Amino acid sequence: MKIGDLPYVGDPLEEGAEDRVFDSLLLLGPVIVALIAVLGRSALTTGIAIAYLSSFVGYVLYRGVLEGA
Amino acid sequence: MNGAAATIGRDLGRIFQALAGLLFVSLLVPLVWGEYWAMPALFISGLVPFVIGYALTARFQGATQPSKLHGMIIAATGWFCVALFGSLPFLFIAWTLEVGLPFVETPSQTATLAAFTDPLNAVFESMSGFTGTGLTMTDNEEVLPRTLQWWRSFIEWVGGVGVIVLTTAILSRPGSGSLTLYESEARSERIHPSIVSTVQTIWWIFLLFTFVSILLLWVVGMPLWGAINHAMTGLSTGGFSITDNSIATYDSAAIDFALIPIMLLGSIAFPVHYLILQGDLRNFYTDLQTRWVFIYMSAGTVVLTALVYATDTYDTLFTAFRYSSFQFVSAATCAGFQTAVDTTNVALGRWPAQAQLIVAFGMIVGGAAGSTAGGIKLIRSITLLKGIRFRVAEVFYPETAVRRLKINGRRLDEREVRQEFEEAAIISFLWFVFLAAGTFGLLVILPQGEYTLENVIFEVASAQGNVGLSAGITGPESLPTLGKVMFLFNMWIGRLEIIPVLVTLRTILDRGGLYR
Numbered sequence: 001m002k003i004g005d006l007p008y009v010g011d012p013l014e015e016g017a018e019d020r021v022f023d024s025l026l027l028l029g030p031v032i033v034a035l036i037a038v039l040g041r042s043a044l045t046t047g048i049a050i051a052y053l054s055s056f057v058g059y060v061l062y063r064g065v066l067e068g069a
Numbered sequence: 070m071n072g073a074a075a076t077i078g079r080d081l082g083r084i085f086q087a088l089a090g091l092l093f094v095s096l097l098v099p100l101v102w103g104e105y106w107a108m109p110a111l112f113i114s115g116l117v118p119f120v121i122g123y124a125l126t127a128r129f130q131g132a133t134q135p136s137k138l139h140g141m142i143i144a145a146t147g148w149f150c151v152a153l154f155g156s157l158p159f160l161f162i163a164w165t166l167e168v169g170l171p172f173v174e175t176p177s178q179t180a181t182l183a184a185f186t187d188p189l190n191a192v193f194e195s196m197s198g199f200t201g202t203g204l205t206m207t208d209n210e211e212v213l214p215r216t217l218q219w220w221r222s223f224i225e226w227v228g229g230v231g232v233i234v235l236t237t238a239i240l241s242r243p244g245s246g247s248l249t250l251y252e253s254e255a256r257s258e259r260i261h262p263s264i265v266s267t268v269q270t271i272w273w274i275f276l277l278f279t280f281v282s283i284l285l286l287w288v289v290g291m292p293l294w295g296a297i298n299h300a301m302t303g304l305s306t307g308g309f310s311i312t313d314n315s316i317a318t319y320d321s322a323a324i325d326f327a328l329i330p331i332m333l334l335g336s337i338a339f340p341v342h343y344l345i346l347q348g349d350l351r352n353f354y355t356d357l358q359t360r361w362v363f364i365y366m367s368a369g370t371v372v373l374t375a376l377v378y379a380t381d382t383y384d385t386l387f388t389a390f391r392y393s394s395f396q397f398v399s400a401a402t403c404a405g406f407q408t409a410v411d412t413t414n415v416a417l418g419r420w421p422a423q424a425q426l427i428v429a430f431g432m433i434v435g436g437a438a439g440s441t442a443g444g445i446k447l448i449r450s451i452t453l454l455k456g457i458r459f460r461v462a463e464v465f466y467p468e469t470a471v472r473r474l475k476i477n478g479r480r481l482d483e484r485e486v487r488q489e490f491e492e493a494a495i496i497s498f499l500w501f502v503f504l505a506a507g508t509f510g511l512l513v514i515l516p517q518g519e520y521t522l523e524n525v526i527f528e529v530a531s532a533q534g535n536v537g538l539s540a541g542i543t544g545p546e547s548l549p550t551l552g553k554v555m556f557l558f559n560m561w562i563g564r565l566e567i568i569p570v571l572v573t574l575r576t577i578l579d580r581g582g583l584y585r
Contacts, residue, residue: 025277029281032280033297046288053284053288060346063348064348066348
């Protein structure tokens with residue numbers, strides 16, 4: 001099943017930056033929030049959240065540098 | 070029934086159905102938090118707009134596409150009705166605790182929630198939420214049920230992008246007059262040629278930024294529930310909080326500084342976000358509005374820091390910078406979060422009057438057009454300044470000179486300059502007329518001598534700019550009924566940039582035979 005097949009939210013989710021990394025970050029976001037809700041604050045969940053944020057910022061900068069070059 | 074009413078009825082029906090969807094989705098919150106007693110109230114709150122919306126769309130299925138006039142009426146009446154229906158959860162949940170339920174145990178009533186048994190307070194809260202204002206009728210947000218804490222944050226989050234944008238993204242299909250409606254909701258920028266694709270992309274960006282914001286706030290120490298709610302209300306520059314003292318409750322410099330980029334994200338236009346995500350980082354400085362977001366926020370922060378430090382409001386330069394940067398960004402992005410509160414929980418209570426007026430100036434100018442921020446908007450302010458300079462410089466050139474004005478990379482000829490300047494001037498003029506009228510009205514309504522003039526200007530600018538900072542005037546008891554009704558109007562016109570509301574009122578008066 002593709003993301004665009006989901007009822008109601010499929011179309012909006014299929015739009016965006018048309019980039020697999022950003023799409024993955026969008027889909028991973030609620031999963032990580034749910035994980036934190038279940039496991040609470042720990043080194044593991046903090047590490048995952050930091051990795052998520054670093055991936056987002058890093059990838060924006062990477063694309064910027066790549067496009068700017 | 071004539072064609073206009075059918076078109077308006079059909080599109081209002083769609084908006085009501087989208088609203089019902091938000092209410093039904095929110096049923097998950099009382100389920101997760103075990104607030105089962107709130108579920109019937111929430112379900113009925115969703116059922117009412119769903120049934121009305123379904124009836125309207127079914128009845129007027131074959132209606133024609135909306136014209137510009139229809140679009141404005143749909144936007145104005147749609148937002149007003151959404152605020153009305155959006156108040157039902159406040160009203161019904163408050164009354165659930167007031168009268169109890171036969172089969173489910175309910176917690177005891179609180180003074181904060183009891184305020185919502187008054188329908189006007191409930192509508193005020195809902196209008197404040199959907200318009201992203203953040204002025205509140207609650208005394209203590211912490212004692213609200215989680216269901217209502219969520220609903221307040223959720224309506225600000227949706228309202229920040231726009232109710233019509235939501236409806237278009239979910240229920241509309243290409244070629245259904247979506248552009249007319251989109252433009253009536255104070256938006257004009259396109260990301261893609263198709264308006265449906267544009268609004269879907271806007272939601273995609275908004276969702277991604279929401280998760281980034283939640284995790285950022287959580288990493289710097291905010292509890293998860295607070296992070297979810299404050300990320301939603303910060304990004305949408307709404308400013309509702311789930312704590313009594315807004316962000317001051319956390320008393321954390323890390324949280325303050327983490328919220329600044331979140332509010333700034335909300336005040337930058339979505340098409341610029343799209344281009345930046347596409348890798349074009351130059352838009353941070355090549356786009357006029359985005360460049361000015363940073364210049365204006367930095368300048369405001371520096372001036373405020375200098376002012377509050379020089380007047381000994383804070384002991385250290387760092388503390389002055391921490392509170393000034395947060396409060397100026399919070400005001401100018403129209404978020405309305407508070408960190409600089411005094412013992413009476415009044416925004417900027419310890420600050421000198423001139424500092425409060427600088428913050429009020431930030432609220433009036435607002436953020437970028439095409440973002441979630443309110444106020445007059447940066448592009449209009451810049452157009453006015455450049456237009457005035459263009460007119461003044463005219464006398465120094467020969468009459469035959471061909472002159473052009475450059476705004477945001479566009480070279481405008483005389484006719485285009487006149488058109489852009491006129492549009493910016495009209496909105497700004499109306500904005501100040503309603504600000505002055507609101508200030509005068511509030512001065513008449515409020516008890517004499519209780520509030521200063523700068524307090525009153527601050528409060529009206531906050532309501533009309535959809536900001537939410539309060540000088541202590543807004544509250545279930547402190548604001549008289551007439552003042553609440555007036556602020557409902559200020560928030561409504563502020564969100565839709567005045568014109569659609571005036572067009573709607575003229576149409577209503579025209580139909581009623583009062584105008585002619």
